[in-house]
Every structure is written in C-alpha cells, then in structure tokens.
Amino acid sequence: MILAIETSCDDTCAAVIDRSGLILSNVISSQGIHDRYGGVVPEIAARHHLELVDVAIEDALEQADVGLGDIRLVAATQGPGLVGALLIGLSEAKAIAAARNLPLAPVDHLQGHVAANFLGPEPFEPPFLCLIASGGHTLLAHVEDRFGFTVLGSTLDDAAGEAFDKGARMLGLGYPGGPALQRLAADGDPTAFKFPTAEGVDGLDFSFAGVKTSLLYALRDNPDAPRQDLAASYQAAIVEQLARRTEKALEQTGIDRLAVGGGVAANGPLRERLARIGVTLHVPPRELCTDNAAMIASAARYVTPLLPGAYLDLDAYATGQRAL
Ligand code: KG4
Ligand code: ZN
Numbered sequence: 001m002i003l004a005i006e007t008s009c010d011d012t013c014a015a016v017i018d019r020s021g022l023i024l025s026n027v028i029s030s031q032g033i034h035d036r037y038g039g040v041v042p043e044i045a046a047r048h049h050l051e052l053v054d055v056a057i058e059d060a061l062e063q064a065d066v067g068l069g070d071i072r073l074v075a076a077t078q079g080p081g082l083v084g085a086l087l088i089g090l091s092e093a094k095a096i097a098a099a100r101n102l103p104l105a106p107v108d109h110l111q112g113h114v115a116a117n118f119l120g121p122e123p124f125e126p127p128f129l130c131l132i133a134s135g136g137h138t139l140l141a142h143v144e145d146r147f148g149f150t151v152l153g154s155t156l157d158d159a160a161g162e163a164f165d166k167g168a169r170m171l172g173l174g175y176p177g178g179p180a181l182q183r184l185a186a187d188g189d190p191t192a193f194k195f196p197t198a199e200g201v202d203g204l205d206f207s208f209a210g211v212k213t214s215l216l217y218a219l220r221d222n223p224d225a226p227r228q229d230l231a232a233s234y235q236a237a238i239v240e241q242l243a244r245r246t247e248k249a250l251e252q253t254g255i256d257r258l259a260v261g262g263g264v265a266a267n268g269p270l271r272e273r274l275a276r277i278g279v280t281l282h283v284p285p286r287e288l289c290t291d292n293a294a295m296i297a298s299a300a301r302y303v304t305p306l307l308p309g310a311y312l313d314l315d316a317y318a319t320g321q322r323a324l
Contacts, residue, residue, distance in 0.1 A: 003060070003096070004297035005053065008081025008088030008109045009136065010040045016064035016071075016292035022120040024064035025292040026287065027056045038175050039134075039165070042097045043187050046084035053092050054219050060293070068100060075300030078106035079317030081136070086316035094311055099248060102303035106314055107296045111262035114141055114149050116288040116298035125284040131246050131274075134262030135176070135293070137159035138206050138242075140249045143259075147302045152249050153204025160238055160264045163208035167234050172225055181231050182267055188232030190269075193218055194227070195237035197244065204249050211237045235269060243273045250279060251291035258282070265289040 003025070006013040012029040029287055031048045061067060076093035087223040090106070097104040102199065113132045130141040130149065138160045141149035158166070161178060168177020195214045198207040215234050218225070242264075245315045250258065259282040264270065266286050275281055288295060306314070 001066055001070045002073045002075055002297045002300055003057070004075040004107070004293040004300055005057065005093050006054065006077045006112070006291060006293040006296045007049045007078045007085050007108075008079070009046075009085060009291055010034055010045045012049050013290045013291060013293035013296075014053070014056040014060035015140065015297050016047050016060050016066060016173065017294055017297040019155040020120060021118055021123055021298055021301070023294045024066065025060045026292055027060045027063065027117070028287065029056050031121065031127070034238065034322070035175050037137040038169060038270060040082070042082045042084055046088055049085055053088055057092070057096075058214070062171070064068060068085060068096065071253055073105055073300060073305060075105040075107050075296055077296050078111065079111065080319050081109055081316070083316050083318045085282055088312065089185055089314050094314065098312065099301045101308050102306055103316075104311040105300035105305045106311070107299045107303060109296075110137060110139070111148065111250045112295040114143055114259075115146070115302070116261055116295035117259045117282055118146055119294060119298050120283070120287060124259055128253055128257035128264040128282070129249055130259045130260050130261060131242065131255065131263035131265075132261045133242060135159055135165060136190045137262065140204055140245060141255060142249075142255075151247060152253075153206060155206040155208065156201065158208040158212065160163065160206070160208060160242060161262065163212055163238055164235075164264065166212055167231075168216055170219060171193075171231055181235060184228050185235045185269075188226065188228030188230070190232040190236035191231035192225070192229035197237050197241040204245050205254075205288040206241060206245060208224035208238065208241075211241070216259070235267075239270045239273050242270060243277065247277055249276065256280060259284075260311070261289055263290045266282045
C-alpha cells in the first residue's frame with residue numbers, strides 16, 4: 001500500500017493505492033476560502049493545509065480500510081507549486097515515514113498529472129502525448145514510459161486555466177472561472193468575436209496573453225454586446241489553441257494516442273474538440289484530472305524511494321523540475 005499526500009496548491013489531498021494502481025481512497029479537501037479573494041492566497045493555503053492534512057490522511061486510511069501499519073511507502077508532492085503549501089505535505093510525509101522507518105518517494109506534480117493515466121482499473125499505456133492544462137500549468141508532454149516525460153511545449157505566459165479565470169473575472173463571474181465561463185458560453189455564439197489563437201508563436205509553445213487582452217478591448221469597445229457571445233468566443237479561442245498545438249505535436253511525433261490532465265480537461269468544448277482529432281483519446285475521470293493524491297501515489301511507484309535518514313532535509317521546489 002502507498003500513502004500519498006498532495007498539497008501543492010489549495011486542495012489538501014491524501015490517497016491510498018496499491019502497487020497495481022488500484023485506488024483504495026482518494027480524499028480531496030477543498031479549502032473553499034480563496035473564492036472571495038479571486039485567487040489562491042499562498043499563505044492562507046498553507047495554514048489551511050496544516051489544519052486539514054491530518055484529517056485528510058485519517059479519512060484516506062479509514063476509507064481504504066487500512067492502518068498506518070499496512071503502508072509500505074509514503075509519497076508527497078515535492079514541487080512545482082506554492083512552497084509554503086508544499087512544505088506542509090512534505091513535512092507530514094517525512095514525519096509519518098521517519099516514525100515508521102518507511103521509505104519516502106518525492107513526486108513531481110506534473111509527473112503526477114501524467115501518472116493519473118496509469119491508475120486502474122483501465123490504465124492507459126505509453127507511448128502517448130499528454131496535454132496538461134490547469135490553473136498553474138499548460139504543457140504538452142511526450143510520455144514514452146511510466147518513468148518520466150519530455151516537455152514538447154509549455155506556456156510562455158499564463159496557464160490555460162488562468163486565462164479562463166481571468167477572462168471570467170473580466171466578465172464579472174466568480175472564481176474558479178472556468179466552469180462559470182463554460183456555463184455562460186453555453187448560450188453564446190462562439191463565432192461572434194474573433195479572438196487570437198497565438199498562431200504567431202513558433203513551435204509547440206502556448207501563449208494566452210493575446211486572447212486575454214483581446215477580451216479586455218472587446219468588452220471596452222462593445223459594452224452592449226451579449227456577454228454569453230463574448231464568453232463563447234473567448235472559450236473557443238482558448239480551446240482552439242490547445243487543440244491545434246496538440247494536433248501539431250501528434251503530427252510531429254507520429255503518435256496517435258492522447259491523454260489529458262489538469263482542471264481545464266473538465267471543459268466540455270475542449271473534450272469535444274480533442275475527440276474530433278481522431279486519435280485514441282484517454283480522459284481520466286474528473287477527480288483524477290484535477291489535483292489529487294491518487295495521481296501522486298501512482299507516480300510514486302516509478303520513483304526511486306529515499307530510505308529513512310536520506311529524506312529529512314529534502315526541500316520543496318516552486319518551479320521547474322526536481323533538483324536532486
Ligand atoms: O488542476 P486544477 O484543479 O488545479 C490546478 O490549477 O492545479 O485546475 C484548476 C483550473 C482553474 O483555472 C479552473 O478555472 C479550471 O481548471 N477549470 C476549467 C473548468 N473546470 C476547471 N476551465 C475551463 N472549463 C472548465 N469546465
Ligand atoms: Zn495540478
């Protein structure tokens with residue numbers, strides 16, 4: 001049994017899986033406090049993790065019907081993410097592992113999103129491309145095996161989820177903006193406005209600064225335009241950019257298998273657009289696309305674990321890949 005903890009942003013998550021990738025429990029405690037600020041406040045997130053993490057772990061063990069004595073490996077997200085938030089989960093994992101003389105697996109959050117696809121009952125096997133689009137990240141990963149991935153493209157500015165959130169805020173919707181914007185867009189005309197899809201950006205990188213600015217100007221210049229049309233056109237531009245880059249990456253690599261991850265993967269029009277590409281598409285259930293600890297436990301199976309004594313001074317990292 002593997003116990004994993006994920007606290008890289010504002011969800012306090014704990015999960016138990018077995019070595020085969022079967023999920024025994026997957027507890028996600030959303031803090032729900034950040035909405036009023038229009039975004040996640042790092043210091044508040046860290047304080048809430050501290051309050052919630054023990055309960056989340058207790059719930060995960062109870063739901064899995066196991067005790068700490070059944071756990072053979074403890075895993076935690078090491079980065080990237082909010083360092084103060086990460087440190088709560090990582091310290092908790094160290095304490096549990098050290099007290100029981102267990103090994104600890106530090107896991108990269110993005111590798112976690114990729115590894116969500118390896119969970120049972122029907123794991124999706126590499127090679128495949130994985131489009132990860134969340135509030136913090138947007139990237140195309142080339143996944144050749146279960147141990148890692150190569151980044152083919154990532155965002156030059158905002159993440160796709162951030163673009164949804166900021167657009168939603170401009171349209172007067174609440175946070176997180178993605179689901180609210182999708183709902184408003186459902187009654188709108190996606191061709192009413194022509195927003196940019198970053199065609200000028202070379203290669204497989206993404207950029208959402210242009211579309212954001214275009215929405216701002218469209219709102220300024222067309223104060224009486226139906227807001228659902230603005231929302232639908234804005235959403236269409238983000239979806240189109242994500243889909244076109246993905247198509248290009250599939251073409252360039254000759255791979256015909258695609259997986260998705262991150263909160264934006266919950267977006268209906270994006271799912272429909274990706275399904276129309278015509279390759280084999282794997283969309284994990286929503287609770288495995290957004291931040292969760294089961295995906296961290298899944299990735300932990302392919303990390304060389306650190307033995308007791310080797311992990312007490314392990315640090316979290318905010319950006320980039322793991323520094324060993
Ligand atoms: O993966 P996630 O839960 O957390 C991280 O950011 O790591 O992703 C949250 C992001 C938010 O920006 C939210 O607005 C976006 O995913 N999102 C959506 C939808 N549901 C969540 N964006 C577009 N359409 C949705 N239905
Ligand atoms: Zn994430």
